[in-house]
Amino acid sequence: MKLYIKALLISIITMLCLAEELRSQTIRCGVESYTPEEVLQIEELLNEWLEKGNMIIGPQIVYIPIVVHVIRYDNGSADVSDQQINDQIDAINTGFANTNFRFRLYSTQRINNTFWTTNTFGSLAENDMKAALSLDPDYFLNLYICDLPGILGYARFPWENIAKHLQGVVVSYKTLPGGSLVDYNEGDTGTHEIGHFCGLYHTFQNGCNEPGDAVEDTPFQLSATVGCPSSRNSCPQPGDDPIHNFMDYSSDPCLDHFTQGQFNRMKHIMSQYRSKMVTPLNITLNQKNSSSQPVGTLKLWESNDWSSDINSGTTLNLWAYSNYTFQGAQQIISNEKYNVWKKGDEIITDIINHHTFLLMPTDVSLTSQFDITKSNVVINNTTESSAIIAGNLKFKDPWLIDYADPLFGNSVRNRGMKESGPDKLEFKERSSPFYPDYTTNYNGDVYKGVFLDQDYLDPNKPYYSVQAIYPQTCTLAQTNREHTFYFQNWSANTVNGVPGAVFQNANSPTTGVVFKKEGAVVSANMKGTQLSSQSEAFKHNGQNKIVRISGNQGIMYQVYESMGNLGYKNDMLRKKVVIESGCDSNLCS
Numbered sequence: 001m002k003l004y005i006k007a008l009l010i011s012i013i014t015m016l017c018l019a020e021e022l023r024s025q026t027i028r029c030g031v032e033s034y035t036p037e038e039v040l041q042i043e044e045l046l047n048e049w050l051e052k053g054n055m056i057i058g059p060q061i062v063y064i065p066i067v068v069h070v071i072r073y074d075n076g077s078a079d080v081s082d083q084q085i086n087d088q089i090d091a092i093n094t095g096f097a098n099t100n101f102r103f104r105l106y107s108t109q110r111i112n113n114t115f116w117t118t119n120t121f122g123s124l125a126e127n128d129m130k131a132a133l134s135l136d137p138d139y140f141l142n143l144y145i146c147d148l149p150g151i152l153g154y155a156r157f158p159w160e161n162i163a164k165h166l167q168g169v170v171v172s173y174k175t176l177p178g179g180s181l182v183d184y185n186e187g188d189t190g191t192h193e194i195g196h197f198c199g200l201y202h203t204f205q206n207g208c209n210e211p212g213d214a215v216e217d218t219p220f221q222l223s224a225t226v227g228c229p230s231s232r233n234s235c236p237q238p239g240d241d242p243i244h245n246f247m248d249y250s251s252d253p254c255l256d257h258f259t260q261g262q263f264n265r266m267k268h269i270m271s272q273y274r275s276k277m278v279t280p281l282n283i284t285l286n287q288k289n290s291s292s293q294p295v296g297t298l299k300l301w302e303s304n305d306w307s308s309d310i311n312s313g314t315t316l317n318l319w320a321y322s323n324y325t326f327q328g329a330q331q332i333i334s335n336e337k338y339n340v341w342k343k344g345d346e347i348i349t350d351i352i353n354h355h356t357f358l359l360m361p362t363d364v365s366l367t368s369q370f371d372i373t374k375s376n377v378v379i380n381n382t383t384e385s386s387a388i389i390a391g392n393l394k395f396k397d398p399w400l401i402d403y404a405d406p407l408f409g410n411s412v413r414n415r416g417m418k419e420s421g422p423d424k425l426e427f428k429e430r431s432s433p434f435y436p437d438y439t440t441n442y443n444g445d446v447y448k449g450v451f452l453d454q455d456y457l458d459p460n461k462p463y464y465s466v467q468a469i470y471p472q473t474c475t476l477a478q479t480n481r482e483h484t485f486y487f488q489n490w491s492a493n494t495v496n497g498v499p500g501a502v503f504q505n506a507n508s509p510t511t512g513v514v515f516k517k518e519g520a521v522v523s524a525n526m527k528g529t530q531l532s533s534q535s536e537a538f539k540h541n542g543q544n545k546i547v548r549i550s551g552n553q554g555i556m557y558q559v560y561e562s563m564g565n566l567g568y569k570n571d572m573l574r575k576k577v578v579i580e581s582g583c584d585s586n587l588c589s
């Protein structure tokens, strides 16, 4: 008899709820329903688990990555904008502001599927959609944005005995901020459903009966609230109905908080059922020299600034599927400097320091790898007679720290091998001889030495490049005159019997260069017009003669005989003139 009355009461309450929902014509939510006995059973499991001391979530912030799946009709309708998605994430984080949970948008995909977008709780469409689209539910909150028929959203409780891919939250696209559902378009449906996802019941769970919603600081509540009344008190127990609580059914402008008790319950349930999602990774941050010894300190970009110095070997609690940007030390330490980042043993071929890492569950360490940098390398212009001439040349150094990165507070960094964008790596013009050493300052640029053996043959590896400038006019000490010089080739000195440097293409004005030895001298060999170190050029029976005619500004002419004709050129004309007979006015006056 007692049971019968209880069943009758429950059905009356249910009918009342449905009546209220129908009046509002807005069914907020369609989660799994539970009897008081089932709620108590779930509580019992939780308490047993807590007694074992398994609690994972401490005082730290827990970052949960959200994967958004926008399911549109076959014709592409029922779409939402990226701005709406960002606003939805903001709304969720605002709702959870007094908890330690924070949500980050990991990725967004849009799918056209009429069958899926009109799915309902427990339907074949729900199963098909989630089986096809869900991303690892152990780590991600999968958020499906659909056009649910007659309902604003539903979620899966963490303890539900269902296939893993079914976990996640589904909301109507009309409920996103800026959506079409007046009074329900501030994104609070998403917040409400994530409350379920984290283990919260409705505040009116079990009506005025124990155990209610299994949260101590939410007063008992007979049924869902409709709209936004000024106040409501539907149960004899103390306290007004929590009509502003996200887990009630009030309209969006009415909802504004979770309670501390709800947050505690979410921490417990998430630790119990979604442990991977709420457990940070332990990532060891290293900075090592060429002998694998720790060296210097590093920084982490957080809250729009670089952190204080972090010692090499420090283990940090970081979140899977989140991005973190680190910067290795930028100075020379014991003749070594930053060369490359490593993730575990994997070398990050983009050598930009700082580097942004997307952490995976399997990651354990990040290392800023130092290497020996050589200070005594010279790059210059020379003539064939090995005279160092002045003039300019160009050098490209992927490790030169000269780019103020606006994404990171305009802190300066190197450019790596970037081929486009504002931080594109470009040649910089330097005067010959040029010293990319530890200290020489070229208008603020200090090269801090060069690495040896940076191989241009591997397309994934960074390397240095040189570029000759030609023609260029320089004054030569031997003649005390200006001469125009043309590029001939690149060469390097010999150090201990081997080339100090090798070139990708020594005959090209622009070439990759690999420094092989300290003390390397890299030379752009320049050929001056009307200059030769070869005695053959001046032999009396040579084909060419150099003559200087007095009275004509002392200009030198190169006179030659070819195929029975006489010709000449001078360093002003820089072209040949053929004299078939007689005397040219340039020569004879």
Ligand SMILES: [Zn+2]
Binding pocket: 028, 029, 030, 031, 192, 193, 196, 202
């Ligand atoms: Zn709900």
